[in-house]
Each structure stands twice: as structure tokens, then as C-alpha cells.
Amino acid sequence: MPSELAIEAAGLEKSYGKLRVLDRVDLEAPRGSVVALLGPNGAGKTTAVRILATLTRADAGRARVAGFDVVADRGQVRRHISLTGQHAAVDELQTGEENLRMMGRLAGLPGPAARRRAAELLERFDLTEAGRRTVATWSGGMRRRLDLAAGLVGRPAVIFLDEPTTGLDPRSRQSVWQVVTGLATEGVTVFLTTQYLEEADRLADRITVLDGGRVVADGTPAELKRQVGTQRLDLELADAAAFDEIARCLDDRVVRRDPGRLTIGVATDGSAAQVRALLDEVDPARRAVDRFAVQRATLDDVFLALTGRPADRPGHQNDHDHDKEPAGV
Amino acid sequence: MSEHTLPAAPRLHRSSRARSALADSATMAGRCLRMARRHLDVALTSLLLPVLLMLLFVYLFGGAIQTGTRYVTYVVPGVLLLCAGFGASMTAVSVATDMTGGIVDRFRSMDVSGASVLAGHVAASVVRNLASTVLVFGVAFLIGFRPSAGPLDWLAAAGMLLLFILAISWLSAAVGLLARSPEAAGGFSFLVMFLPYPSSAFVPIDTMPAWIHGFAGNQPVTPVIETLRGLLLGLPLGTSPLRAVAWCLGILVASVAVSGVLFRLRTA
Numbered sequence: 001m002p003s004e005l006a007i008e009a010a011g012l013e014k015s016y017g018k019l020r021v022l023d024r025v026d027l028e029a030p031r032g033s034v035v036a037l038l039g040p041n042g043a044g045k046t047t048a049v050r051i052l053a054t055l056t057r058a059d060a061g062r063a064r065v066a067g068f069d070v071v072a073d074r075g076q077v078r079r080h081i082s083l084t085g086q087h088a089a090v091d092e093l094q095t096g097e098e099n100l101r102m103m104g105r106l107a108g109l110p111g112p113a114a115r116r117r118a119a120e121l122l123e124r125f126d127l128t129e130a131g132r133r134t135v136a137t138w139s140g141g142m143r144r145r146l147d148l149a150a151g152l153v154g155r156p157a158v159i160f161l162d163e164p165t166t167g168l169d170p171r172s173r174q175s176v177w178q179v180v181t182g183l184a185t186e187g188v189t190v191f192l193t194t195q196y197l198e199e200a201d202r203l204a205d206r207i208t209v210l211d212g213g214r215v216v217a218d219g220t221p222a223e224l225k226r227q228v229g230t231q232r233l234d235l236e237l238a239d240a241a242a243f244d245e246i247a248r249c250l251d252d253r254v255v256r257r258d259p260g261r262l263t264i265g266v267a268t269d270g271s272a273a274q275v276r277a278l279l280d281e282v283d284p285a286r287r288a289v290d291r292f293a294v295q296r297a298t299l300d301d302v303f304l305a306l307t308g309r310p311a312d313r314p315g316h317q318n319d320h321d322h323d324k325e326p327a328g329v
Numbered sequence: 330m331s332e333h334t335l336p337a338a339p340r341l342h343r344s345s346r347a348r349s350a351l352a353d354s355a356t357m358a359g360r361c362l363r364m365a366r367r368h369l370d371v372a373l374t375s376l377l378l379p380v381l382l383m384l385l386f387v388y389l390f391g392g393a394i395q396t397g398t399r400y401v402t403y404v405v406p407g408v409l410l411l412c413a414g415f416g417a418s419m420t421a422v423s424v425a426t427d428m429t430g431g432i433v434d435r436f437r438s439m440d441v442s443g444a445s446v447l448a449g450h451v452a453a454s455v456v457r458n459l460a461s462t463v464l465v466f467g468v469a470f471l472i473g474f475r476p477s478a479g480p481l482d483w484l485a486a487a488g489m490l491l492l493f494i495l496a497i498s499w500l501s502a503a504v505g506l507l508a509r510s511p512e513a514a515g516g517f518s519f520l521v522m523f524l525p526y527p528s529s530a531f532v533p534i535d536t537m538p539a540w541i542h543g544f545a546g547n548q549p550v551t552p553v554i555e556t557l558r559g560l561l562l563g564l565p566l567g568t569s570p571l572r573a574v575a576w577c578l579g580i581l582v583a584s585v586a587v588s589g590v591l592f593r594l595r596t597a
Contacts, residue, residue, distance in 0.1 A: 094363055
């Protein structure tokens with residue numbers, strides 16, 4: 001009986017030349033869970049996924065996926081996983097149906113079974129109507145759905161999704177989220193990377209935060225939020241001098257910093273006693289703080305607290321260029 | 330926690346790795362052929378260009394070229410080769426296109442070997458080029474090409490052409506792996522298309538300036554053409570078949586080996 005962990009990796013290291021992409025990374029995913037690897041551009045997310053999916057070899061460390069070693073039992077691992085990467089992995093010059101049938105054949109299904117499976121998946125992803133047209137004529141959201149469907153053809157036990165919603169419109173993003181949630185209820189393990197904090201929060205049972213190739217936090221969304229307090233006290237300050245003064249006074253307790261609005265956020269449990277004590281501490285003369293508000297902590301706060309800087313906002317696009325090997329190998 | 334047991338591995342019914350590699354290659358070849366058919370500009374170019382070139386040589390230049398026989402008889406083997414080489418070199422573009430997208434990663438994560446991916450491209454190229462060869466032969470017959478070959482000669486000529494297509498296709502696959510973009514890979518077709526000119530394809534070598542004789546006489550295209558011409562027209566073959574087969578096998582073996590290494594490097 002293989003272990004109850006679908007993914008377990010310890011001490012993964014990877015460098016490209018002098019660039020250290022992964023630095024002693026540990027990862028874990030219990031079977032049937034959704035785990036999000038969250039991080040900004042260039043954090044090493046794609047490299048981590050490629051190592052787990054047997055496409056790249058780590059310089060050091062070991063990893064087991066679906067109970068098999070990713071190096072020694074590479075073939076076995078590949079028989080139990082699927083990978084949907086950042087670049088669409090479907091052929092534009094084939095129809096949706098042809099793409100899925102081809103994947104079925106490659107997954108070892110005989111012809112008629114591959115045909116049935118293709119029809120089934122087109123139906124499930126609401127693509128039956130478009131199924132007989134070449135993918136070149138499809139919208140971005142439809143292609144992404146086909147890409148996900150192609151990953152399911154061989155009924156994998158572990159599914160890797162590398163930034164599944166980057167570049168999608170909100171409606172397509174919603175439908176990808178539904179798919180991921182659906183997979184989890186079927187007992188499939190989903191390991192996804194994302195730079196959207198909201199996405200990790202919504203989908204994942206467990207979040208591993210990666211920054212500069214290191215794991216900076218690991219836990220359930222609730223646990224991560226707890227690390228910085230469940231609430232955040234936002235202090236709106238009178239002027240720039242007060243902003244600097246209080247930022248210095250709170251130092252690493254600052255979880256949100258907005259010089260433009262002269263606002264500083266600090267973790268708190270939200271109780272009146274603690275808020276009062278904090279106000280007295282930072283502003284004994286009662287001149288620096290103009291107004292304050294207590295907010296629920298978001299993963300943004302977690303990220304800032306953990307890495308000392310805000311997470312890159314989506315729109316910077318993916319971290320592919322930093323994350324893969326440099327050209328010219 | 331029975332609902333958490335792993336689903337059965339979907340490939341258990343596969344009897345052996347070798348068989349699955351063959352099946353994967355066939356699936357890949359089917360994929361490449363479907364896509365080539367829909368890549369209309371490529372399909373048209375690789376079919377129409379050789380036919381147009383043949384008409385051009387036979388009717389526009391042919392009158393001025395003295396080869397000792399009717400020019401259409403002399404030039405058809407050269408056109409066949411130009412057509413086959415050009416069509417096979419398109420493999421570089423299709424391989425390069427695959428390598429720049431995400432699909433090769435997916436194939437690899439499905440345990441499809443690099444060899445199967447490349448063999449699929451090559452097999453599709455062979456099928457495509459045999460089809461266009463038949464077309465060129467058809468047009469050549471219409472404009473008066475009358476070979477004097479017996480059944481065995483035909484078979485040998487077909488084998489020679491097949492080996493040449495196979496060698497150039499694998500070479501193109503290697504080039505496609507080297508190229509950083511499909512556009513760069515396209516440049517290779519130009520080179521392959523140019524190669525028949527300084528050979529005995531269109532005019533006899535002894536009509537060329539002396540300094541080019543060394544190259545024209547010894548480059549791979551010349552013995553292949555001489556072999557085809559000899560077989561189809563019943564001319565003496567000499568050492569051409571030996572040299573042709575040696576060139577093609579050499580290119581083939583080197584390309585298969587190099588592309589294996591390149592594939593691993595590109596996907597590491």
C-alpha cells in the first residue's frame with residue numbers, strides 16, 4: 001500500500017548556471033487534496049512542477065509522486081500523472097475531438113475507447129458543439145478547457161496544473177475553478193501553481209508559498225492567515241513624517257504599507273484591548289494617526305508579511321522566462 | 330479509505346514497451362499527416378512547386394539544354410529528387426513548431442518517448458512525399474516521360490527514393506530540434522532545395538565550370554540522381570548506387586543519433 005501522500009518532495013534543489021531556482025524545497029500533497037504553490041514571477045514554481053512531473057531532474061533532493069520515485073520509477077510516475085502547462089498543449093490544426101482521441105491513444109486506450117472518452121470529455125467541458133472544428137477557430141477559454149480535458153483522458157491520479165488561469169477572462173477562470181473543485185471531489189490530487197492569491201485561497205486545501213526558490217510558508221489558508229493575525233488594523237497617518245516614524249516603530253510587524261495613502265497595516269486579533277494598546281504604543285502623543293479601520297486579513301497580507309514585499313500583481317504574466325532554463329543550452 | 334486508492338494504471342494492457350513505442354509513433358504520424366493536410370500553404374507548395382519547376386525546365390529551359398536525350402527524360406529524376414528533398418525538409422518546420430509549444434512536454438509527461446515523437450514526424454514526411462512523388466511522376470508521364478525500366482528497376486528506384494526521403498526527413502528533424510523557431514527551421518528547406526542545382530539534376534556536370542566539378546560530382550544528391558536515372562532509363566549504373574546508399578545511410582544514422590541527443594538537451 002503506497003503512502004497516503006500523493007506528492008512528497010524533500011530538499012529539492014535546482015540551479016541553471018549560477019541562478020539558483022530552487023533551494024531546499026519540501027512539498028507535500030495528501031491524496032485527494034488540492035495543493036497550491038503560490039509565488040510571484042520567477043519564484044521557481046514551474047521548475048518545481050517540472051521536477052515533480054519527471055520532465056526536469058533536480059540537482060539534489062528526492063520526490064515521490066503517486067507512490068513512485070520521480071527519477072528511478074519515472075515511467076510509473078508518468079502513467080499516473082498528467083501535466084497541463086502554461087503553454088497550450090493542444091494542436092491548433094486538429095479538431096478538439098481529434099486532439100482528445102490522440103491523447104487517448106497515447107494513454108493506451110484502444111481506438112473505440114479513445115473515441116468514447118473523447119466524446120465524454122467534450123460533453124463534460126461543454127465543447128461538444130465545437131468539437132468538430134479545428135482548435136485554431138476556438139476562443140482562449142475554450143482552448144484552456146480542451147487543454148484541461150486533454151490532461152484527464154488517461155484518468156490520472158495526480159494532476160499538475162501550471163498557472164491554469166493566467167491570461168483568462170473572469171468567466172473562463174470561473175469554469176477552470178469549477179473543474180478543479182470537481183476533480184478534488186472525485187479523489188484526484190491536484191497540484192497547481194498560481195500567482196493569484198485569491199485562486200489559492202479559493203481552491204486549495206493547502207498552500208505552499210514559494211519566493212526566490214525557497215518555501216517561505218506552508219499550511220492551510222486559515223493557518224497562513226493566522227500567522228499574521230486574523231485581522232488587520234489599518235492606520236491612516238497625518239503626514240509623511242508620521243508614516244516613517246510609525247513604520248520604523250512597528251518594523252517587521254507591518255503587514256501592509258501604502259506610502260501613497262499614508263496607510264500602514266498591522267496584524268491584530270481585532271479585540272478592543274489590543275487595538276487600543278497598539279494605538280497607544282505607536283502614537284502616544286495622539287497626533288500621528290488620523291483614522292483607523294479593522295479589516296479581515298487577506299493572503300496579500302500573508303505574502304507581504306512573509307516576503308517583505310507585496311506579491312506581484314497579476315498582469316505581469318507568467319514566470320516562464322525566469323523559471324525555465326535559459327535559452328541556448 | 331477505499332475511495333482514495335489510486336485508479337488502475339491505464340496502460341496495464343500494453344504488452345511491451347517496444348509495442349507501445351510503435352503504436353505511439355503511428356499515432357504521432359497520423360497526427361502529423363492530419364495537420365499537414367490542413368496546413369494548406371505547405372501542402373500546396375510541396376505539391377505544386379515540383380510540378381511547376383518540372384514544366385519550367387522542360388518547356389522554358391529545356392529547348393536550350395543539350396543532354397543527348399529528350400530533356401524531359403533527362404530532367405525527371407532530378408525533379409523527383411528536388412521534390413522529395415524539399416518536401417522532406419518541411420519536417421524541420423513541423424518539429425521546430427512542436428518544440429516551441431507546450432505539446433512536447435505533455436507527450437513526455439504521458440511517457441511518449443522523444444523517438445516516437447520524431448519518428449511520427451518522419452513517417453508522416455515519408456507518406457507525404459511518396460504522394461507528391463506519384464503526382465510528379467503522373468505529370469511527367471503526361472508530358473512525355475517514358476522510362477524503360479523493368480519491374481525490378483522500378484522497385485529499386487522506389488527503394489532509392491524512399492531511402493533518400495527517409496535520410497533527409499531525419500536530417501530535417503535534427504535541424505528542427507536545433508532551430509530556435511519554425512521560421513529559422515524554414516531556412517533549411519532553402520538549402521535542400523538549392524542542393525540539386527550544382528549536381529547532375531538539371532544539366533550534365535561536364536557543362537559546368539571546372540572548379541565546381543569536385544563538389545557537384547561528389548555531393549550526395551548526384552549519386553542518388555544518377556542511380557535513379559540509371560534505373561529508370563536503363564543506363565549503366567557504375568558505382569552510383571553504392572555511393573548513393575552510403576551517403577543516405579550515413580546521413581540517416583548520424584541524424585537519428587544526433588536528434589536523439591538534441592531532443593534530450595532541448596527537453597531537459
